[in-house]
Amino acid sequence: xxLLSPSRRLRRTPFSDGVEAAGVKAYTIYNHMLLPTVxxxxxxxxxxxxxxxxxxxxSVERQVELRGPDAGRLMQMLTPRDLRGMLPGQCxxxxxxxxxxxxxxxxxxxxxxxxxxWISIADSDLLxxxxxxxYGFRLDVLxxxxxxxxxxxxxxxxxDLMARVFGDQVRDIRFFRFNMLEFQGRxxxxxxxxxxxQGGFEIYVEGSxxxxxxxxxxxxxxxxxxxxxxxxxxIERVEGGLLSYGNDMTARNTPHECGLGKFCNTQTAIGCVGxxxxxxxxxxxxxxxxxxxxxFGDRVPTCDRRWPLMVDGKHVGNVTSAAWSPDFNTNxxxxxxxxxxxxEGTDLDVVTPAGVQAANVWETxxx
Amino acid sequence: xxLLSPSRRLRRTPFSDGVEAAGVKAYTIYNHMLLPTVxxxxxxxxxxxxxxxxxxxxSVERQVELRGPDAGRLMQMLTPRDLRGMLPGQCxxxxxxxxxxxxxxxxxxxxxxxxxxWISIADSDLLxxxxxxxYGFRLDVLxxxxxxxxxxxxxxxxxDLMARVFGDQVRDIRFFRFNMLEFQGRxxxxxxxxxxxQGGFEIYVEGSxxxxxxxxxxxxxxxxxxxxxxxxxxIERVEGGLLSYGNDMTARNTPHECGLGKFCNTQTAIGCVGxxxxxxxxxxxxxxxxxxxxxFGDRVPTCDRRWPLMVDGKHVGNVTSAAWSPDFNTNxxxxxxxxxxxxEGTDLDVVTPAGVQAANVWETxxx
Numbered sequence: 001x002x003l004l005s006p007s008r009r010l011r012r013t014p015f016s017d018g019v020e021a022a023g024v025k026a027y028t029i030y031n032h033m034l035l036p037t038v039x040x041x042x043x044x045x046x047x048x049x050x051x052x053x054x055x056x057x058x059s060v061e062r063q064v065e066l067r068g069p070d071a072g073r074l075m076q077m078l079t080p081r082d083l084r085g086m087l088p089g090q091c092x093x094x095x096x097x098x099x100x101x102x103x104x105x106x107x108x109x110x111x112x113x114x115x116x117x118w119i120s121i122a123d124s125d126l127l128x129x130x131x132x133x134x135y136g137f138r139l140d141v142l143x144x145x146x147x148x149x150x151x152x153x154x155x156x157x158x159x160d161l162m163a164r165v166f167g168d169q170v171r172d173i174r175f176f177r178f179n180m181l182e183f184q185g186r187x188x189x190x191x192x193x194x195x196x197x198q199g200g201f202e203i204y205v206e207g208s209x210x211x212x213x214x215x216x217x218x219x220x221x222x223x224x225x226x227x228x229x230x231x232x233x234x235i236e237r238v239e240g241g242l243l244s245y246g247n248d249m250t251a252r253n254t255p256h257e258c259g260l261g262k263f264c265n266t267q268t269a270i271g272c273v274g275x276x277x278x279x280x281x282x283x284x285x286x287x288x289x290x291x292x293x294x295x296f297g298d299r300v301p302t303c304d305r306r307w308p309l310m311v312d313g314k315h316v317g318n319v320t321s322a323a324w325s326p327d328f329n330t331n332x333x334x335x336x337x338x339x340x341x342x343x344e345g346t347d348l349d350v351v352t353p354a355g356v357q358a359a360n361v362w363e364t365x366x367x
Numbered sequence: 368x369x370l371l372s373p374s375r376r377l378r379r380t381p382f383s384d385g386v387e388a389a390g391v392k393a394y395t396i397y398n399h400m401l402l403p404t405v406x407x408x409x410x411x412x413x414x415x416x417x418x419x420x421x422x423x424x425x426s427v428e429r430q431v432e433l434r435g436p437d438a439g440r441l442m443q444m445l446t447p448r449d450l451r452g453m454l455p456g457q458c459x460x461x462x463x464x465x466x467x468x469x470x471x472x473x474x475x476x477x478x479x480x481x482x483x484x485w486i487s488i489a490d491s492d493l494l495x496x497x498x499x500x501x502y503g504f505r506l507d508v509l510x511x512x513x514x515x516x517x518x519x520x521x522x523x524x525x526x527d528l529m530a531r532v533f534g535d536q537v538r539d540i541r542f543f544r545f546n547m548l549e550f551q552g553r554x555x556x557x558x559x560x561x562x563x564x565q566g567g568f569e570i571y572v573e574g575s576x577x578x579x580x581x582x583x584x585x586x587x588x589x590x591x592x593x594x595x596x597x598x599x600x601x602i603e604r605v606e607g608g609l610l611s612y613g614n615d616m617t618a619r620n621t622p623h624e625c626g627l628g629k630f631c632n633t634q635t636a637i638g639c640v641g642x643x644x645x646x647x648x649x650x651x652x653x654x655x656x657x658x659x660x661x662x663f664g665d666r667v668p669t670c671d672r673r674w675p676l677m678v679d680g681k682h683v684g685n686v687t688s689a690a691w692s693p694d695f696n697t698n699x700x701x702x703x704x705x706x707x708x709x710x711e712g713t714d715l716d717v718v719t720p721a722g723v724q725a726a727n728v729w730e731t732x733x734x
Contacts, residue, residue, distance in 0.1 A: 001370040001371060001372060001373065002370070002371055002373075002391065002392070002393060002394055003368040003369070003370060003371065003392060003393035003394070003405075004368060004369055004370065004371035004393065004394060004395065004396075005368060005393045005394065005395045005404035005405065005601075006368065006369075006669050006671035007395060007601075007611075007613075007614055007669075007670065007671060007688075008613070008614045008670060008671060008672055008673060008687055008688070009395075009490060009611060009612075009613030009614045010395065010396070010671070012671065012672055024369065025369070025370060026369060026370035026371065026372045027369055027370070027371060027372065028371065028372045028374060028376075028377065028396075029371075029377070029395075029396035032490065032491075032613060037372035038370075038372065098498060098502075099498075099502050104495065123376060123399065124399075124492055124495070125491050125492035125495055126495065127495075128471065128491070128492055128493065128494075128495035128496035128499065129495035129496070129498065129499045130499070131465060131466075131496065131499065132495065132496045132497070132498065132499015132500045132502070132503060133499045133502065133503055135465075135466050135499070135500065135503060135640060136499060136500055136502060136503010136504050137503050234372075234374075244374075244376060245376075246374075246375070246376030246399060247374055247375045247376045273502060302373050302374075303374065303375060304373035304374060304375060304377070304379065305375055305379055306375060320375055321374075321375070
């Protein structure tokens with residue numbers, strides 16, 4: 001790994017002091033902000049995530065707030081997912097597409113009220129697209145980035161830890177729902193969600209001043225649960241098939257290519273700006289799609305660029321994320337593969353900077 | 368400094384192989400892409416930049432291309448600078464503002480033809496704002512990110528080096544003008560511009576395949592000129608008062624606050640979406656503005672967050688970039704200061720994580 005030069009442009013978060021005190025070893029940059037990637041080591045963090053509970057500074061999931069009479073209309077313009085049945089208190093995973101059906105982001109939308117939404121974004125300045133549409137269509141809506149920084153509590157002991165700070169009511173929060181709960185007399189949205197398959201919550205901390213008090217309260221309350229600082233884990237998320245915008249998909253991909261067709265209600269999502277472009281792909285299906293890929297042999301190097309997938313000298317796809325999995329004792333990977341070679345069991349060659357390794361298409365991820 | 372975890376999301380560039388071979392020591396992330404920050408050391412790089420010539424991989428200056436009959440109209444919607452007199456072959460520094468007059472980016476616009484522009488962007492996804500406006504106003508224009516990666520040649524020997532590869536015609540290119548010149552039979556825009564005060568060029572390399580051949584040709588041709596890999600220098604750019612979007616200004620600032628009022632023709636830039644919002648500030652002037660700040664005493668730490676500027680316990684501004692300058696034997700800094708305390712010679716206290724240091728407002732930067 002190389003060094004990262006700090007600057008104000010790479011924004012610190014309300015939890016940065018806690019993250020540093022916990023001995024963060026490496027970062028990535030996400031939405032112009034620091035996102036921790038390693039504390040002990042990626043493998044030790046992975047073991048701990050699967051057995052205990054971690055606090056994740058995911059402030060980088062910045063919020064785009066829509067507020068006003070046209071908030072709901074604007075939200076539906078952004079996504080091909082039909083939002084008509086969505087209630088306040090629900091979170092929806094919403095592919096966001098441009099007028100060509102290309103993915104601009106893959107956030108979670110939080111419906112706070114009929115006229116107030118947050119979009120908890122992946123790594124692109126979605127605010128600019130939303131503001132551009134709101135202005136161009138003269139919508140009656142305020143679009144802004146509020147002072148909200150999510151803190152994730154992830155791992156099998158997340159319910160126990162959260163109950164100690166927020167009360168037993170957290171146990172009743174259903175998946176992708178949120179309740180408004182109090183901490184130090186201030187109300188915040190607490191959702192059962194997060195970027196791991198180990199279960200847990202995301203706390204939408206409104207007000208930077210509350211960041212460190214909440215961090216410390218959770219650390220203190222979870223001592224005997226072995227709570228530690230953690231972060232989205234590069235092994236666990238590939239095992240679980242959690243896609244990453246910028247890694248596994250870009251604006252060149254449609255949601256259908258990303259395996260997100262189930263979140264596209266192209267017939268009924270009236271008003272979505274990408275609807276026309278997606279109608280045909282919704283009918284016929286994509287010609288390439290995300291797949292779980294096992295890579296045999298040696299531990300693969302760090303996947304810092306696309307690795308071509310080859311069959312008989314033909315380029316049939318790319319691996320976009322990969323990691324050695326201790327639990328499955330193999331290299332797990334995410335890739336996009338052409339229809340001709342995407343069936344379960346298809347043998348492929350993957351070309352990494354370290355050489356060529358045999359690979360195989362899996363039907364599902366390693367859940 | 369901490370470590371940076373590589374991933375595909377932090378995009379490599381067409382010159383990354385050359386940058387690595389030259390021994391890059393640290394990066395920052397800029398427009399989701401790797402931007403080198405240190406080769407020998409920031410101070411040695413600075414000395415060399417001021418005395419010889421360097422190749423800078425500034426691929427992170429991604430281009431937003433506007434093409435079609437409404438390209439010019441859209442370009443004028445983006446900026447309060449009057450573009451009516453701009454000719455093909457010219458480059459303009461153009462503040463980009465939203466409907467509230469807040470800075471979204473501070474790029475250089477390149478006019479390739481009446482109906483074709485590139486916007487060479489600072490660190491924000493300006494593409495999203497431009498696409499949103501184009502779609503919302505149903506403009507007849509294509510908006511895209513082409514495969515163009517700028518390579519900068521900076522330093523006092525830049526003319527000599529460039530002449531060896533592109534011919535003596537490069538010497539005739541005027542400041543902020545470009546010519547279309549050939550390399551290996553392919554035409555590329557070569558502009559006299561760049562993010563230093565040492566003079567030089569930016570080559571808009573169209574086609575990633577040409578990246579390493581051009582890098583190698585320039586390295587080879589400049590051996591006796593002591594050409595080296597370099598990068599925008601954190602000392603030299605502060606001495607020279609070159610602002611950095613995300614460091615020295617954000618969407619909360621107007622161009623006038625950033626000292627960019629001279630690039631705002633608010634009366635005549637008809638069509639600019641931020642025009643109404645900027646009319647009053649253009650008349651009355653801003654209440655806070657960018658200033659050169661000298662910080663006395665010890666070497667300041669790395670400026671990774673805003674440092675408050677205080678007078679008698681009152682918060683009157685913030686330092687946003689700072690560095691120890693070997694040539695001026697003091698700490699040079701950029702800050703934004705309230706009108707009440709922005710006059711030349713005003714004494715201030717700056718609060719850094721290392722303590723409080725005395726500071727002073729300067730009339731100009733250290734040019």
